[in-house]
Each structure stands twice: as C-alpha cells, then as structure tokens.
Amino acid sequence: MPTPDAIRWQNEQLELLDQRLLPSQTTYLPYQRAEQVAAAIKDMVVRGAPAIGISAAYGMALEALYLASQKDANWAENLSSARTILAASRPTAVNLFWALERCDPLLAKHADIAELAEALLALAQQLHQEDIAINTRIGDHGAALIPEDSLVYTHCNAGALATGGYGTALGVIRSAWRDGKLRGVIAGETRPWLQGARLTSWELMQDKIPVTLAIEGAAAHLMREQKPSWVIVGADRVAANGDAANKIGTYNLAIIAKHHGVKVMVAAPTSTFDLTIDGPDIPIEQRPSEEITHSRGNPVAPDQCQTHNPAFDVTPAELIDAIVTEHGVILSPDRERIRQHFADAGVKP
Structure with a gap:
C-alpha cells in the first residue's frame, strides 16, 4: 500500500494529511487561507522542509484566491501580510523562504489579483510536481x-x-x-x-x-x-x-x-x-x-x-x-x- 499524499489540492482547497495523528488515523484537514496554512506548519500538521515550502506556496495561492473572491481593493497589502505570517511559521527550514521567494516575481508582475491568484496556484502545483521528480x-x-x-x-x-x-x-x-x-x-x-x-x-x-x-x-x-x-x-x-x-x-x-x-x-x-x-x-x-x-x-x-x-x-x-x-x-x-x-x-x- 503506497504512502498517502501529505499534500493535495482538491475541491479548490489545500488538504494536508494531519501527521500528528499518524499512524493510527489518516485524516486530511482543509485549508482556505494563508493564516491557516501557517498555523498548520507551526503546529506540525505538515512538517519536513520540502513539504513546508510547497505548503507555503499553496498558502500564498489560497490567500490570493480569497482576496480575488472578495474583490479586496487592498489585496496587495493584505497578500504581503499573508506572506509575512507564512515566513514566520518555522524559522529553520530554508525551503519555506525559498518557496516564498519563488512567489515574489509573480507578485511584482501581476496587477490583477485574479490573474495573480491563478499564477500562484499554477506555481504551487509546479513546485509540488518538481519536488517529486527531484526526490527521485x-x-x-x-x-x-x-x-x-x-x-x-x-x-x-x-x-x-x-x-x-x-x-x-x-x-x-x-x-x-x-x-x-x-x-x-x-x-x-x-x-x-x-x-x-x-x-x-x-x-x-x-x-x-x-x-x-x-x-x-x-x-x-x-x-x-x-x-x-x-x-x-x-x-x-x-x-x-x-x-x-x-x-x-x-x-x-x-x-x-x-x-x-x-x-x-x-x-x-x-x-x-x-x-x-x-x-x-x-x-x-x-x-x-x-x-x-x-x-x-x-x-x-x-x-x-x-x-x-x-x-x-x-x-x-x-x-x-x-x-x-x-x-x-x-x-x-x-x-x-x-x-x-x-x-x-x-x-x-
């Protein structure tokens, strides 16, 4: 039986396997906001440097999707705050900061939040698939x-x-x-x-x-x-x-x-x-x-x-x-x- 995915994107949300409950329970928790993802990283729902980085990238995408849905006029400032919260979740794992830095050029490039959200999600999914190939x-x-x-x-x-x-x-x-x-x-x-x-x-x-x-x-x-x-x-x-x-x-x-x-x-x-x-x-x-x-x-x-x-x-x-x-x-x-x-x-x- 293969190991279940620690990270998955389903139903327009991030789902993380709650590793605090393994091996007795296999439970996925849903996330829709960056602050929730930061808490999951800090509280050890997800752990391991590469998985933390991938989750942070998805956290940025989630926040952008939320801000787009709210038509938030202050989305740039609020997305920057979300990035700060994610960066503070765990200080040692450098992949966390690497993933956030991969997001930064997209923040600078896109002036439309809906387009940015789509680009951030594509990047998170790309980083996820790249990591599997890298590990192999x-x-x-x-x-x-x-x-x-x-x-x-x-x-x-x-x-x-x-x-x-x-x-x-x-x-x-x-x-x-x-x-x-x-x-x-x-x-x-x-x-x-x-x-x-x-x-x-x-x-x-x-x-x-x-x-x-x-x-x-x-x-x-x-x-x-x-x-x-x-x-x-x-x-x-x-x-x-x-x-x-x-x-x-x-x-x-x-x-x-x-x-x-x-x-x-x-x-x-x-x-x-x-x-x-x-x-x-x-x-x-x-x-x-x-x-x-x-x-x-x-x-x-x-x-x-x-x-x-x-x-x-x-x-x-x-x-x-x-x-x-x-x-x-x-x-x-x-x-x-x-x-x-x-x-x-x-x-x-």
Whole structure:
C-alpha cells in the first residue's frame, strides 16, 4: 500500500494529511487561507522542509484566491501580510523562504489579483510536481553509494510525508531497496514528536521495506553490533560550508557514526541550501516546553521544570561523508566542493 499524499489540492482547497495523528488515523484537514496554512506548519500538521515550502506556496495561492473572491481593493497589502505570517511559521527550514521567494516575481508582475491568484496556484502545483521528480533523482544518486546487502540507519522522517512525494533520505532508501541493495533499515524513534516511530516506520512498512524501530539511546550499541553501512538523513538547511541542520539528534548520530566507522549521508535538494551563511549562523527553532514535559497531554516531568527543547541541531561538515542532491553527490563536502557542485549543475546559489 503506497504512502498517502501529505499534500493535495482538491475541491479548490489545500488538504494536508494531519501527521500528528499518524499512524493510527489518516485524516486530511482543509485549508482556505494563508493564516491557516501557517498555523498548520507551526503546529506540525505538515512538517519536513520540502513539504513546508510547497505548503507555503499553496498558502500564498489560497490567500490570493480569497482576496480575488472578495474583490479586496487592498489585496496587495493584505497578500504581503499573508506572506509575512507564512515566513514566520518555522524559522529553520530554508525551503519555506525559498518557496516564498519563488512567489515574489509573480507578485511584482501581476496587477490583477485574479490573474495573480491563478499564477500562484499554477506555481504551487509546479513546485509540488518538481519536488517529486527531484526526490527521485536524489534517491537514485544516493542509492549508487550504498553497497550490496546493506543495513542503513535513518533519523526522523525525510520521506514522502516530508516532501512532495518519494522522499529525500527515504528516497535513497526506496531506490536502494528497489535495486536489491538493502537487507533492512534501522529507524530511530526521534523524540519528542516520535517521527521515526510514527512516520518513518509506517512509511517503510507501507512499502514492505524491512524496518526495525530503536530507541535513540541504542544508536551506539546498534552501530557497534550491527554495523550499518550508512546513516542517511535529510536536512532542513545546508550551509555554505557544508554544515547541515536536521532534526535534533542528528549531530549525536554523526559523532557516534564517526567512532564506529559508519558513513553519514545527507540527502537534500539544492533548494535546501543556504549559501549566504555558515552552520553556526543557522537559526535553531525552540519548541514549546510542553512537548517534553507532557506526553499526550499527561505530565511526565515535575511542574515548573526548566526545559530546553531545540527542534534541530547542526552537524559539522567534517562529520558528513556525502551530501546528495538532485544533481549528484558532493563527497567530503566543504565550501569549495559545494560551490563547484552548484556551478557544474548550472544552479544559481
């Protein structure tokens, strides 16, 4: 059974698969305004850098469609406000800002709100389809690095649920499984939202790819005992120097992998790169305390316990063996190799 679409456009509205309810419930929520989409991004209805970017593009289209229907004379100002709200929804995932910047030329070009709304919707649908094709290419490039009869380790969810479809890290795993290279996958549970347990394990089981769920504290033990060939993760932002921001716990895994001689692969489209900053400058989102002091609404920590709940960490480039994009592989990434990769691909940074 294939993984359901995380994002779909139906009945002239955006529908998002509520990933907070997976795997027990498969529920789609409808959206008609940009502010609603921003709340969905912030509240983790939709998550994963590429999926956040695509959803933001649809959010801009929805707002333009609404303003056109209202014949709003102040539509330009109101659409600008909607863009600001979407941009503030989650600060680390650079695809969010990339998608909004893709919308900007259309805002400058169209003086008629109805025409602009139509153009923004076409762009959102284009970005959605482009992302699926990009992920497939990432998967194929990454799979070429994986040896036969491999066990691999993955963290968080960088699959079809986190993208337009197919996935980045899970795209590599899907392609490697298709090519007969994998004997199995270890998925870390990924606290506090348990994306590895709820989402990655479920996605892989839908595709009948053998997956073993493990607590995060078992990572070092499993690398020593089971010797995976690669740790494969996605990214929410890749900096100019090759440092990569991903779900909290990725940095830990990279350190453990280095000790055990396990290679680390970051699978990310070029839209996830931010060549204007280095790793230490990547903004790290702080999530609400309740995410770690409570479980399903029930307290698991003392009242008024101090918390620190970063959503992401940054893995230094020297711990990354390969970054895989839709254009190929960057081995031992650093500033010059990334610059050359973009130049060879003809991609404007």
